[in-house]
Amino acid sequence: MTLATPTFAQTIATPVKLEDHSERGVTMKGASALASDLLTRRDSEQAQGDLAGASSTDAENGAAPPAQTNDRIEVVLTGAVVADASYSGSDGTGSYFGGAQFLPILLVGYGDQLLVETHMEITTDSDGETETSLEYAQVNYLVNDWLTVVAGKFLSPIGQYQQALHAPWINKLPTAPAGFTEEGGASPMTETGLMVRGGFKIGAGTATYAAFVGNGPRLGELGPMLEGFGGDDNRNKAIGGRVSYLPTPDFEIGLSAMRARILGMPAMAGDVSQATYSLVGADFAYTGGYWDIRGEYLRSRLGEINSAKEPTDPMPTTIPRTKWEAWYGQVAYRLAGISSNKVIANFEPAIRYSRISVSGYSEFADVQEQRWSFGIAYWMKPAVVAKVAYEIADFPSAPSAKRLNLQLTFGF
Amino acid sequence: MKMRMIGLAVSALILGGAVAFSSATLAQSDDQTPQSSDPMQIARGAKAWSEYCGRCHNIRDPSERSGRSWSVVSKHMRVRANIPGATAKDIEAFLKSSSND
Incomplete structure (x- = not known):
């Protein structure tokens, strides 16, 4: 038989x-x-x-089922919990356990064309206080196969790191690249406004696009604050977006641009001015086989502006035209490519070089840094990972820092 | 002033485009619940699942979630990763066919 x-x-x-x-x-x-x-x-x-x-x-048999419409409300809770630890013998901070993070994402689907997404960040700081922030809250209307309209606060579509890679259960290393962080970074984090986005086939490849109009950035003590504010201090909207093309599913190249007007930070007295902020960027990713190779470049500039250096300044100062450049290159390789051993195959070493440089206003230049990161991740499950990385950071006006970072992330 | 005009123009373009496209496509929208009994769609979805999802993160096991949960999550990823709608529906059909229901 x-x-x-x-x-x-x-x-x-x-x-x-x-x-x-x-x-x-x-x-x-x-x-x-x-x-x-x-x-x-x-x-x-x-x-x-x-x-x-x-x-x-x-x-x-007449078995082909008729098309059905779906008007059901579905609620899904996803997200991650993150625990960090860090040790440094060179910068005086010693060793510490970083603040734990709870990063819930609530998804609410209504039928086939409406989706609400909200993402909270709940963290504990070094003083033991709990901080809560809203990373994004957006309503998506899936108009057709290649167009989705987004309204609310959303992740900036500029570049690839912020919108696709920054989640701790995705990031191969415990830290973000230099220049791609919230404080003084060159990469837009979020935006509040409207966005259209989608993807469509072109021949054997796929093209994607995203374009937004939003309230735009504001000026802070470390430079432009590139996040989504719930109001517009100068009634000038920021516009921007990204296009990309994937000739094959494992290779993508993208171009980004953004333009806005920024109002100087008010002082106790005196008038402040506005200046044009512009950004261009390019990124690529190759994810063939067991490789994950990525790079991203951003260049932005802010014109001369009359602004306070900090809110308590009695009078504004003329801040000269300033230019930012930030980029990183990262290579990771899953050892499953060279070993079928169930333990070894789950390791993924990664190396990243990242850099942010600033020319123009000297006080904005405090964020300048170049950093090497050498790490290895162990994937217990597709979204449960333990990471360890050794980082060497060089600063133009401060001693180099060497740090060991550990992170345990549970994505769900 | 110039930027304000550009911003308003872009806003109008986005809203106008959305309304125009929604009215043009709603009636004939193929955004309907994937017919998970279609083996061809499931096969296409399995291939697309391996190609698209792994571009940014490890592929999640279909048995991690229920079919209804995957229906929402696949739309979330369609928006985030700009996956073409037809491809996203194939992926959704595959995930639902192998879900933990």
Whole structure:
């Protein structure tokens, strides 16, 4: 007696578990092989008329289900919990356990075309206080296959790190690249306003776009604060966006741009002025095989502006035209590519070089830094990861800092 | 003043475009619940799942969530990653077919 080989339809009806394919290297990359298996089997069965017979039977039985509309409200809680620790023998901060972070994302779907997304950041600071912030709260209207309209506070679509990689359960290293942080960074974090975005096929490739209009940045003590404010202090809207093209699913190249007018920080007395802020950027990503190779470059400038240096200044100061440049290059490799051992295969070493430089106003230049990061991640589950990284940071006006960072992230 | 005009113009363009496209496409929208019994769609979804999701993060096991949960999460990722709608629906169909329901 011989056992019949399952048909494609039978196979596809069986729930797929990644663990079933651990022989492919205990890695999510095994999913690609799984998908290929399924499609190959489908093609084979099509050739045998297997599926054709099934289709005609379905049609005869009137089995093709009618299109259904979906007006159901669905609520999903996702997000991450993060624990950090750090040690430095060179900068005097010693060792400490960083503040824990609870990063819940609440998704509410209403039917097939409406989706609400809210993301809170709940953290503990060094004084033991709990800080709460709203990273984004947006309503998405999925108009058609290639257009979604977004309203509210959303992640900036400029570049790739902020909108795609900054989540701790995605980031290969415990820290963000130099210049891609909230305080004095050159990378826009969030925006409040309207955005259109989507993707569509062009030949064998895929093109994506995102364009926004929003309240825009404000000037702070470390430079432009590139985040979404719930009001507009100068009634001039910021515009910007990003386009990208993927000739193959594992290679993407993107271009970004943004333009805004920024109002000087008010002083106790005296008039402040406005200046134009402009940004251009480019990024790429290659994720073929077990490699994850990425790079991103941002260049921005702010024209001469009359502004207070800090809110308590009696009079504004003329701040000269200032230019920022920030970039990083990062290479990571999942060891599943060289070992089928279930433990070794879950390690992923990563190296990153990042840099931010500032020319113009000297007090904005305090954020200048170049940093090497050498890390390794151990993926216990696809979104549960322990990371350790050794970082060497050089500053133009301060001693170098060497730091060991550890992070445990549980994404859910 | 110039930036304000540009901002207003872009806002009007976005809103006008959205309204125009929504009225043009709502009636014929194919944004309907994926027919997870379609083996072809599930196969396309399995391939797209392996190609698109792994671009930014490790691929999540379909059995981590229920089908209804995947329906919402796949829309979330469609918006975040600018995945073409038809491809996102294929991925959703595959995830629901292998969910923990």
